[in-house]
Amino acid sequence: MTPQQQNLVETVRERFGPKSVTTDADAIAPWLSDWRGRYHGASAALLTPGSTGEVSAIVALAAAAGVALVPQGGNTGMCGGATPPADGSALLLSTRRMNHIRRISAEENLAVAEAGVILADLHEAALEQGRRFPLTLGARGSATIGGLVSTNAGGTQVLRFGNMRSLVAGVEAVLPDGSVHNGLPVLKKDNRGYDLNQLLIGAEGTLGIVTAASLRLVPAVASRAVAWVGLETPQAALDLLRAMEARTNAIESFEIVPASALSLVLEQIPGTRAPLAAPQPWNALIEAVASGADDEAPGALLERLLGDALEAGMAVDAVVAASEAQAEGFWRIRDSISEAERTAGVTIAHDISVPIPDMPRFMVEGAAAVESRFPGTLVSPYGHLGDGNVHFHVRAPKGADEVHWYPAHAPEITRFVHDLVVASGGSISAEHGIGQLKRAELERLGPPVRVATLRAIKHALDPRGILNPGKLVTLAPEAPAP
């Protein structure tokens, strides 16, 4: 611990009590690596402020002393954005104690939640009010509001209500000098210059520590229905989605799964069963919901719309789950693809997006380009077709291993995929952010005007690099990756 860090820790303990900081290595250890075990950092102390005022005071002290801080929520990020630097130059600051829902109003369809509130707890609190917070993801039992706001998280339910950016109505954050931006009052119209709330959403804690957010709620789900559909091509899948959306706004998920991913799950994950009688080149998992008493029963709705689609030759086969257990079985297939890939071998994951109308072509042509350039690989693009966001996973040739093959080939394959994405006007990070993982690729593919602008903003608000150093964009330009 540097003398400056030591000083900071002692002052915090004195002012805010023993709950506000620990230097116990065993207590700190679990938070020093990301959950996938890719990044390992060091921090001699873990700061755990209990209020926005305490965060503000700590950041002001840290700024004065030149001590860098790494904000952390549930530590469920995919890009190493919450792992501190390995050299111990920064201290971890966890928002976990700030876990109060300050206000929840069914009438206003609004919740004001502190940064440390766990997503599943917010789901529950909303349900008790007959409402729903319509964003969910696998890590909902650990992911926190602060992290979800700071990564502009997505998930499997973005289709209808959007990602975090669409659901955040206001942000409270401590800026790098310790001052507090209070953007919590929900104003449908506010034209007082640059939108600071929008700037903080997705900033990965590099411009401010999000301490609370005003969040939009929607009506609770009264019932849902889930269908599995067999299709010839990704274009047919997108056509089907558009046709359904033209007739109802009840479609909340539309996930695409290629035959290769389905068969891998059936092979690797015990207890999974093929939803359709015969395998189809592409599959779509579709969920429809009803909220109000006036809404059509979602099962009947899906039967009707998919019946028409089959008749029109848009889809090859389709089944609507006859029970909640069967619906969960369909979702289990979708949610097990990553696990099946890990069990079967080595996979290089890419969380990318392109404009939605281009996605079907990209899935087919991009996969062919990769497989032809890197013989033996198999591309398995799956996920959020309706968001223009698939997880473009490249499975390594048989026999490849994590230790030798991955470092020798993954960077080149990833650069190749990212080049394809950029050529289609897409994004190398659709929903996971940049963190440490994609910083070099962002620097390489920016484009330069974007990187220069991000860097200028970072410089303007955090000139000394107090908040989350080494994430998203560094203060100084880096040498390009080899």
Added chain:
Amino acid sequence: MTPQQQNLVETVRERFGPKSVTTDADAIAPWLSDWRGRYHGASAALLTPGSTGEVSAIVALAAAAGVALVPQGGNTGMCGGATPPADGSALLLSTRRMNHIRRISAEENLAVAEAGVILADLHEAALEQGRRFPLTLGARGSATIGGLVSTNAGGTQVLRFGNMRSLVAGVEAVLPDGSVHNGLPVLKKDNRGYDLNQLLIGAEGTLGIVTAASLRLVPAVASRAVAWVGLETPQAALDLLRAMEARTNAIESFEIVPASALSLVLEQIPGTRAPLAAPQPWNALIEAVASGADDEAPGALLERLLGDALEAGMAVDAVVAASEAQAEGFWRIRDSISEAERTAGVTIAHDISVPIPDMPRFMVEGAAAVESRFPGTLVSPYGHLGDGNVHFHVRAPKGADEVHWYPAHAPEITRFVHDLVVASGGSISAEHGIGQLKRAELERLGPPVRVATLRAIKHALDPRGILNPGKLVTLAPEAPAP
């Protein structure tokens, strides 16, 4: 003209031809004052680039020479944001020649329009595709896309589809060094750091010159119905709106009009008629639309919902326009309030917002506070209740005049109103922006952390003050504190 300006003008003429610049004083004159005649500027030349490339080259030249530029669209702003400084230190740059709709797609519900496209022309182009761009305002025959994006414009149709920020899916802009940010590709998910599109929306041309935007379209209106409703209180009006929204999503406008504003219009504007048999303390103008064949006819919908409201005692009286002419008559009342006020005497306008649930209370208590503090004034809050945004107009005492009374009293009254707004967590600019008009008030009421952050961002992207100097936030004489 300074030698640097002279140089710039000559280089532009040489490189881009005679269409790209004029120094004819008569041609420039109409663009040197805002349309309300409050602000008067000077510019020795009017630059009129024909493409994004030309804007980029001009800004790069201007940056190199230290010549400031004032971007201008239709010159319909409410806050002097497009009027150049009076000392001639900046040159006007008009986007009027960049008036192409680059692409319009009914299937994708998308238009890509250049900055100089006039709103009414976009409306027409969308209609030809069976679609609609759902933002409109009085100046639609002159206002341009670039200005609408740069002021995050609102209007009377924000209730359902939101303001410009909600309708802009991508921004192309020339930054203060001449580089081009191309944010036009529409990505539903893109987490490559700070959202630069969002930063440019509502930035009033101080961070970049918007040269084009990707804009969302919605289904065209098949039919509409307009109702006039009499109510006891603003709270009853909000309750009615909430009750209607719980049963339909077809309500597109909900404008509140106090008895005093209605009677002023009836008195001052020839050809207007009272919609209801007896005057009511408050009135709501409600518009419902149908887009698809499956939608309920909006007239029948309003009859049904308002019938229930009358029965429940929520409303006192209501009439649904029996013809398009009658519907237009109702809208004419709403749209004539400003004109009636101007005809009748002196009015101080305030475009403010507070959180929606607080607006009914604010309208009553805020008005009472002003009238008690400034005897003889009459407060007439009207407009977009469902957006939490009313035009809080203070009518001067009888006999007051623009020349003496206004400068002697308006600033104090405005400060009083703004203090009330800030105390309610509201915004001193709901939809008109800051420009020159509200710069001092923004500086006074910021809050400080907001002003410091705006200034830091301005410094970061435009350190020499090349773009739209003197608007929104000024560069402080010294760099902002780290």
